[in-house]
Amino acid sequence: MADAIASAAEPGAVPRKRVVPPGRRQERVLLTAAALLRPRLRRLLAAIALGVLSLSSALALAGVSAWLITRAWQMPPVLDLSIAVVAVRTFAISRGVLHYCERLATHSTALGAASTVRTQIYRRLASGPAATAARLPSGELVARVGADVDELANVLVRAVVPIGVAGVLAVTATAVVAVISLSAGAILASCLFLAGVVAPALAAKAAASQEAMARHHHSGRDTSAMLALDYAPQLRVAGILPHVVAEAHRRQIAWGHALDAAARPAAISQAMPTAAIGISVLGAVAAGIALAPTAAPTTLAVLMLLPLSAFEATVPLPAAAVQLTRSRMAALRLLDLTTPDGVGVTGSAQPVSLPAGPGRLSADVCVGHRQTRSDLVTVDLPPGSRLAVTGPTGGGKTTLLMTLAGLLPALHGQVRLDGVALSDFDSDELHSTVSFFAEDAHLFATTVRDNLLVARGDCRDDELARALDRVGLGEWLNNLPVGLSTVLTGGAQAVSAGQRRRLLLARAVLSPARIVLLDEPTEHLEAAEAEDVLRDLLAPTSDLMTAGRTVVVATHHLPNDSGCAELRIDSA
Known part of the structure; x- marks a missing residue:
């Protein structure tokens, strides 16, 4: 705790930056982290398939609606329109239902993957070198097993599924439009490339340049907050509690500014899909004018309305690119946590046997x-x-x-x-x-017995009672409702500071x-x-x-x- 107070007294201290080990290429980090996520492939593919079907319903709805509106203008017999009317209703309902099913499948996969990541991290921390956790401030450790795991799991919901759906829909929409008009299909393909590749790349680059600084402030804020929560009495006595609280507030404000700075270039990339939609619609109009003498009015209507729905799949892609960047950074920190750089790891291939006696x-x-x-x-x-x-x-x-x-x-x-x-x-x-x-x-929120068995699991109750008596807690134990079986509700909150020290x-x-x-x-x-x-x-x-x-x-x-x-x- 003394070292923590000393570090709290140094405003603006920057944690030592960890170096990415050689050979761990940035673009392969997420693939390596997939071993932590272990997503259920069938559920992931099912989510992508449901997303494709949902947006395909939207694409079909636009095409059938355009045909129905134009054909109805020609005033044919009502029976000629009945199938199209039923199809419009079917696609309108199925779009919402399929989208809901896709969200259920995606979030189920992501939540399961996040649970798997946390379980593996806790197991590796428990069985791995103690230096892995000891070298990090408590706030940084909380941030990694909390926010970083969420960011890594978000890659499934906000990146993998949207990218998969957008890829399938882009090819489908371009092929349908190209059947009607090659020039309109070429324009649509170019605009989809602008909205689905260029805009996300710009968003990812902007996020990569700012996210590291934002993450630094986030970690610093958590560290200061944990210091203030864990050591409030000692910090107050030392006269630096207001400084620690102010430092946490300053980090929060700096974090907000960093995120705002990252959002400005990303806003430009968010506007690019709208511009691409406008260009593709104008291109479809120009192609429709050229085809007017030879094409049916219903065909021209379909040609002009399809691009509006084709871009629905590319709208989430800039955000998906940003999420990929954030998830890659989170994966780096998690991999660094689960595979430390040799601190506390056995230095030889065959560990040396411990001395039989107490040892010097x-x-x-x-x-x-x-x-x-x-x-x-x-x-x-x-x-x-x-x-x-x-x-x-x-x-x-x-x-x-x-x-x-x-x-x-x-x-x-x-x-x-x-x-x-x-x-x-x-x-x-x-x-x-x-x-x-x-x-x-x-101190764990469990029985007094279990809190002592942490030190040695084979102790008998009489040994535990003797140990408590030797440290001055014999009378306290005798006054407990059910002795060693008494539950310390809230852990350390159930005892005084002196009793906690003696335990x-x-x-x-x-x-x-x-x-x-x-x-x-x-x-x-x-x-x-x-x-x-x-x-x-x-x-x-x-x-x-x-x-x-x-x-x-x-x-x-x-x-x-x-x-x-x-x-x-x-x-x-």
């Missing part, structure tokens, strides 16, 4: 970020050691602990366990041996990890109680941590009589 943790590293970095930090922790990491807010204490746990890469140097680099171990086995316990770890400390006590890294374990406790807990944690004969476990604690308030080694860290 050592490091000579510079930690932090590009903007703020620490001096060289040297750590050597034999089994059973106790170390207190102190320093000012934003000095890098949390970052150092996450680096020692293998969750973040060091800017320089290496962290080793019994002389072996952490990157050479299997990540799952490593984090069961070297565990970092964050001060803002999540998180109980997880660390229950954890099987032999090296425990605790970030601010006594924050929100009363001063006297906090000092007592710290003395117990850092004592060689601790009631909370056995003598064989290595304990590292990051804290602002180290008791003078703690008697343990102290490492003071401050970012440069």
Whole structure:
């Protein structure tokens, strides 16, 4: 949290831009992301077919209506018009019904694909390297698994289906008009190319130039908002809560301006289909005048009205091109999230076996970020050691602990366990041996028992009760309605800040990890109680941590009589 407050105090800080790995070509990103979407091909093809049938009904409605109006002007027997009248009614009704069915099929496919993407992302985050999520601010992570997934799924509704429908309808309409007049068909084909290819290309180019900046502001806004929501009391004490709220507001306004800037060139592309319709109608009129001496009036009417319906399929294409651009950018961020660039990934083809004993943790590293970095930090922790990491807010204490746990890469140097680099171990086995316990770890809206079993799933109820008693929650447990089975409604909202801290400390006590890294374990406790807990944690004969476990604690308030080694860290 201290690092979060420090970052919040730096207005306008720009997150480090990630580089697209070589070989990942922009135009192939969506194809790669299709493995995440896994859309049901049959439903997708059914949606396109329904869309084609719907707009074909509109095209047929225009043609039959033109024939009916012109033929009725000639005043034939009523029976000669009966079939056309029925056909007009049929096409008018079927157009709406088929369009509704197409929307149902399309949205069902898109919602199913979005659910599939989120499920895969959660599974990969849960089973993959912890650094994948740890390296991102919470606001950025929320934006990726939220808005980015929606943008990726929108490619089916707003791009793939409209493009497929427009392609089929354009060929059909051009062929029908070309049968009547080759010149009118050529004009229609040119205008359809203008409305269906040139205008979308212009819209996509405009969106690509502005969407990245808009996305940056969106992510920054979410990050600032999450800071304000998660750390409001601490930020208020630090005197920077109004600044964080103002920063979120500023990001929102900047995001709106960026989106407005992206919309201006896109507006031109939206106007191009209207111009193309006008040109095609004028071309059909000219072709009709040329055919007037030899063609029937009904044929000329069909020739002039068909282009009006032919362009209905191209109207969504500029928006579809913009959606393709946005979905491609969202896919890049999601692929970056699910396939990180080596951070926390095993460095060798065959992982090294973890040491049988507690293990000696050592490091000579510079930690932090590009903007703020620490001096060289040297750590050597034999089994059973106790170390207190102190320093000012934003000095890098949390970052150092996450680096020692293998969750973040060091800017320089290496962290080793019994002389072996952490990157050479299997990540799952490593984090069961070297565990970092964050001060803002999540409490789930479930029972007290389940919230503790997160640390170790095979604990018996008596072990859980003893752990709670050791961290000072024995009386609290006894007063709960159904003990360990009591549901914490709302998660952290069901307990006080001090009780939440003690529950998180109980997880660390229950954890099987032999090296425990605790970030601010006594924050929100009363001063006297906090000092007592710290003395117990850092004592060689601790009631909370056995003598064989290595304990590292990051804290602002180290008791003078703690008697343990102290490492003071401050970012440069």
